[in-house]
Amino acid sequence: MTVIDGNEQKRIAASALSYAEIPWYRDIRVLRALAQFVFAVLALLAGVLIVNNLVSNLSSSNIPINFGIFRAPFSVALPEGPSMTVTWEWLQDTQTIQAGVTFVYVFLFSVILYSLWQKREGLKVALLTLRQGFLITLTLLSSRRQKQLATQKKEIVARPPGTPPKTVEADYVNAVLLVGLLIALIAFVQYLPPSRMPEELNRYLQGGSMSRAFITGVANTLRVVVFSLIACTILGVLAGIGLLSQNFVVRTTSKVFVEIFRNTPLAVQLLFVYRLLTQVLPRPLDSIYSSNTFTFIPQGSELYAINTRGLYLASPQTTDQSWIFLLCLVIAFAIAFFIRRRRLKHQDETGEPAYVFRYTVGVWAVAILVGWVLSGGWPLGGAGPFSISHPVLEGRQIAGGTHLTTAFFALFIGLTLYTGAFIAEIVRAGIQSVPYGQIEAARSQGFSGAQVLQLIVLPQALRLIIPPLGNQYVNLGKNSSLGIIVTYVDVYRVASLANNESGQAVPFFVALMVIYLSISLILSVLTNFVNRSTQLKTR
Amino acid sequence: MRKFRITTLVAMVLALALASFSVVSAQDGDVLDDILDRGFVNCGVSGGLAGFSIQDDEGQWSGLDVDFCRALAIAIFGEASDDTLRIIPLTADVRFTALQAGEVDVLHRNTTWTLTRDVTLGSDFGPTTFYDGQGLLARLEDGFTSLADMEGAAFCSTSGTTTEKNITDAYRAIFGEDPVLVLGPGPQENLADFEAGACDVLTSDKSQLAALRATSANPAAYAVLPDTLSKEPLGPMYLENNSALADIVNWSVFATFTAEELGITSENIGEFMDSDDVNVQRFLGLTEEGFGEAMGISNSFAADIIAAVGSYAEIYERNVVPLGIAREGSLNALWLDGGLLYPPAWR
Numbered sequence: 001m002t003v004i005d006g007n008e009q010k011r012i013a014a015s016a017l018s019y020a021e022i023p024w025y026r027d028i029r030v031l032r033a034l035a036q037f038v039f040a041v042l043a044l045l046a047g048v049l050i051v052n053n054l055v056s057n058l059s060s061s062n063i064p065i066n067f068g069i070f071r072a073p074f075s076v077a078l079p080e081g082p083s084m085t086v087t088w089e090w091l092q093d094t095q096t097i098q099a100g101v102t103f104v105y106v107f108l109f110s111v112i113l114y115s116l117w118q119k120r121e122g123l124k125v126a127l128l129t130l131r132q133g134f135l136i137t138l139t140l141l142s143s144r145r146q147k148q149l150a151t152q153k154k155e156i157v158a159r160p161p162g163t164p165p166k167t168v169e170a171d172y173v174n175a176v177l178l179v180g181l182l183i184a185l186i187a188f189v190q191y192l193p194p195s196r197m198p199e200e201l202n203r204y205l206q207g208g209s210m211s212r213a214f215i216t217g218v219a220n221t222l223r224v225v226v227f228s229l230i231a232c233t234i235l236g237v238l239a240g241i242g243l244l245s246q247n248f249v250v251r252t253t254s255k256v257f258v259e260i261f262r263n264t265p266l267a268v269q270l271l272f273v274y275r276l277l278t279q280v281l282p283r284p285l286d287s288i289y290s291s292n293t294f295t296f297i298p299q300g301s302e303l304y305a306i307n308t309r310g311l312y313l314a315s316p317q318t319t320d321q322s323w324i325f326l327l328c329l330v331i332a333f334a335i336a337f338f339i340r341r342r343r344l345k346h347q348d349e350t351g352e353p354a355y356v357f358r359y360t361v362g363v364w365a366v367a368i369l370v371g372w373v374l375s376g377g378w379p380l381g382g383a384g385p386f387s388i389s390h391p392v393l394e395g396r397q398i399a400g401g402t403h404l405t406t407a408f409f410a411l412f413i414g415l416t417l418y419t420g421a422f423i424a425e426i427v428r429a430g431i432q433s434v435p436y437g438q439i440e441a442a443r444s445q446g447f448s449g450a451q452v453l454q455l456i457v458l459p460q461a462l463r464l465i466i467p468p469l470g471n472q473y474v475n476l477g478k479n480s481s482l483g484i485i486v487t488y489v490d491v492y493r494v495a496s497l498a499n500n501e502s503g504q505a506v507p508f509f510v511a512l513m514v515i516y517l518s519i520s521l522i523l524s525v526l527t528n529f530v531n532r533s534t535q536l537k538t539r
Numbered sequence: 540m541r542k543f544r545i546t547t548l549v550a551m552v553l554a555l556a557l558a559s560f561s562v563v564s565a566q567d568g569d570v571l572d573d574i575l576d577r578g579f580v581n582c583g584v585s586g587g588l589a590g591f592s593i594q595d596d597e598g599q600w601s602g603l604d605v606d607f608c609r610a611l612a613i614a615i616f617g618e619a620s621d622d623t624l625r626i627i628p629l630t631a632d633v634r635f636t637a638l639q640a641g642e643v644d645v646l647h648r649n650t651t652w653t654l655t656r657d658v659t660l661g662s663d664f665g666p667t668t669f670y671d672g673q674g675l676l677a678r679l680e681d682g683f684t685s686l687a688d689m690e691g692a693a694f695c696s697t698s699g700t701t702t703e704k705n706i707t708d709a710y711r712a713i714f715g716e717d718p719v720l721v722l723g724p725g726p727q728e729n730l731a732d733f734e735a736g737a738c739d740v741l742t743s744d745k746s747q748l749a750a751l752r753a754t755s756a757n758p759a760a761y762a763v764l765p766d767t768l769s770k771e772p773l774g775p776m777y778l779e780n781n782s783a784l785a786d787i788v789n790w791s792v793f794a795t796f797t798a799e800e801l802g803i804t805s806e807n808i809g810e811f812m813d814s815d816d817v818n819v820q821r822f823l824g825l826t827e828e829g830f831g832e833a834m835g836i837s838n839s840f841a842a843d844i845i846a847a848v849g850s851y852a853e854i855y856e857r858n859v860v861p862l863g864i865a866r867e868g869s870l871n872a873l874w875l876d877g878g879l880l881y882p883p884a885w886r
Contacts, residue, residue: 487728
């Protein structure tokens with residue numbers, strides 16, 4: 001009689017269990033994987049169906065959808081933004097395009113690999129489903145031996161009890177979408193007209209092509225979004241802190257600002273600002289110059305000029321020596337960074353003050369002076385790193401300097417005030433969510449009001465502020481399309497101009513949606529990144 | 540629960556796909572059939588443009604374009620009331636999309652007939668109802684006499700029209716560089732920009748400039764310059780391959796021209812009812828030829844139009860003359876008076 005020891009007993013029990021295991025078609029993991037697959041296929045089919053439908057119906061009413069329309073000439077002179085006639089040879093170079101495409105594919109491939117690695121559990125289930133299906137087919141066809149083999153499957157690594165299931169993170173989806181958009185961009189580049197074109201065609205394309213007009217529009221949209229984003233954050237944080245100020249005047253002013261701009265439509269605000277600016281400002285011949293206000297500025301070298309067309313600022317122009325100056329600044333940045341680290345380490349070790357600010361200012365001052373001298377400026381008597389272009393009246397308009405149009409200002413001011421008011425409320429809520437006991441504790445430790453805010457309140461409030469802040473940024477990006485009210489030539493205006501010129505609404509509005517989607521996704525990915533870095537790391 | 544959600548999603552996607560089919564199949568039909576089923580005409584106009592389409596304090600529409608909308612409703616349904624005609628104001632940007640989407644059946648929206656629009660928009664143009672040309676509205680104090688004086692000036696123009704392209708071309712031809720454009724969303728916004736000084740010159744169709752000048756705060760300070768930068772034949776527009784509707788639109792316009800030729804007006808039409816002139820009888824649908832029936836509408840459609848809306852002369856007199864645009868000697872006179880209005884033969 002054979003003695004069965006404990007281990008052997010366990011083995012038999014385990015093999016009995018494996019025989020009793022549920023069939024694959026009732027395994028919830030397999031079913032989930034299958035359901036996802038079926039859903040993806042259905043969604044894809046539905047998408048193809050809708051697009052096909054749209055295209056065939058439009059073409060049956062003689063409205064073809066042809067993305068080649070982006071090569072067509074665009075014959076309206078856009079009043080602002082980068083020139084449409086600039087040729088970008090590097091962009092149209094076939095090798096550059098190929099390199100770009102290759103890069104995108106490599107990137108895409110790595111993203112897929114990475115996401116599979118992230119989801120390796122899901123991958124295992126998928127592979128297992130395939131293997132099961134294969135083995136079951138075999139089983140149906142052959143002997144009991146194979147049936148045994150089929151049911152002895154590898155154990156699936158289950159997630160440990162108590163851990164939540166992994167969900168597809170927003171970032172992951174965003175990243176995949178962004179890759180798609182990158183491909184769209186590459187595809188778009190193919191529609192840029194060739195830079196070396198026959199003389200006649202060049203003359204015909206004097207105003208540039210549709211694709212160039214879109215690039216100008218995107219540049220204008222990005223410009224107003226970036227400027228307003230920075231300004232509304234500063235304004236919002238200040239007003240948010242102001243809402244909680246002990247000072248009655250500051251508190252009331254902040255409250256009035258927030259309530260007015262949060263509770264009126266943006267379109268009304270934009271129109272109000274724009275009409276106000278155009279009504280108040282003088283026409284170009286009667287421009288306001290810096291020398292009118294500051295009499296010590298000589299009339300030939302104005303710092304600014306203002307009229308109904310906008311603001312003209314004296315602007316630095318690069319010279320041949322500019323690179324020396326810029327190089328000095330880069331070196332200064334590196335040195336300042338290095339010194340800052342050393343000083344902070346010193347502070348940690350000895351407890352002596354770091355004086356980071358003093359050191360940084362010192363480094364920058366020296367760098368600017370050295371750069372200026374090296375690039376041939378004072379005291380060598382040369383032009384220096386920059387020459388200044390001053391605004392001057394030429395004929396009926398101001399020439400020289402940097403021009404920011406009234407439309408830009410109206411949109412910039414409107415977006416900043418509107419979004420700033422919302423951000424102020426978010427900041428207020430974030431600060432108020434920090435327990436008051438912490439502030440009292442910090443006060444009792446001898447922290448000053450500013451220190452309490454900077455070291456105790458804001459770092460904790462930030463965690464709650466950033467996610468809703470990201471929403472506001474995305475809103476700002478989308479609201480910039482209201483620039484159409486104040487004659488701002490953003491990408492939306494360009495799309496409608498192009499639509500009017502060619503009558504092909506679909507390609508242009510597809511491009512428009514892709515562009516706004518990219519802007520929103522980039523903004524939300526950035527906020528998510530900042531958000532993750534400010535969150536408390538808990539285990 | 541999870542399974543249920545997926546099923547719902549799938550159902551939604553399929554519903555969406557089906558919905559897109561049904562939307563499309565509605566477009567496939569003939570536009571005239573749709574109008575007859577629906578019981579009223581959707582007519583797209585500019586809105587807010589004195590002389591062409593403008594609403595008074597009581598919400599009543601008037602203007603040259605609106606009168607042609609009325610003529611169409613009368614031709615199809617025998618009367619133009621709130622029941623048979625919906626006037627839909629559209630901005631320049633959205634007008635063609637509105638037509639393509641079937642939101643309006645016909646555009647009487649001072650739309651310039653161009654080759655690109657005719658060919659690429661999936662639509663056709665009807666007979667020109669107003670011959671216009673692009674002009675320039677300037678301040679008298681600036682002393683401009685023509686485009687050649689305007690180097691460096693800023694031009695207000697409506698976005699989504701042919702005017703911004705014409706001014707770009709004309710300015711480039713003279714000065715070799717791009718003009719400064721202020722692209723407003725509509726003529727009223729252009730006028731506000733111009734009056735505030737955001738631009739030096741307002742450019743648009745001359746009829747529109749006259750209308751805007753008339754409605755401005757200080758008409759005496761502005762003048763429409765003699766320059767004509769372009770040809771702007773304005774007329775109705777409808778979807779391609781809809782001959783039944785196209786015929787009715789075209790002949791409702793020609794009816795007003797022909798009435799003027801024959802000397803018929805809304806006031807004296809009663810006297811013509813027992814006329815011996817066979818041309819008049821044909822026009823008023825008194826003969827057995829049945830012109831209306833051939834188009835699927837009433838034989839007396841021309842008589843109905845003239846009785847309610849009047850001949851082209853009356854329409855012009857009522858709407859355009861108050862803007863200060865004389866008809867005599869202009870392109871909008873009847874061919875008998877040296878103009879371009881020449882209806883085809885009514886027989």
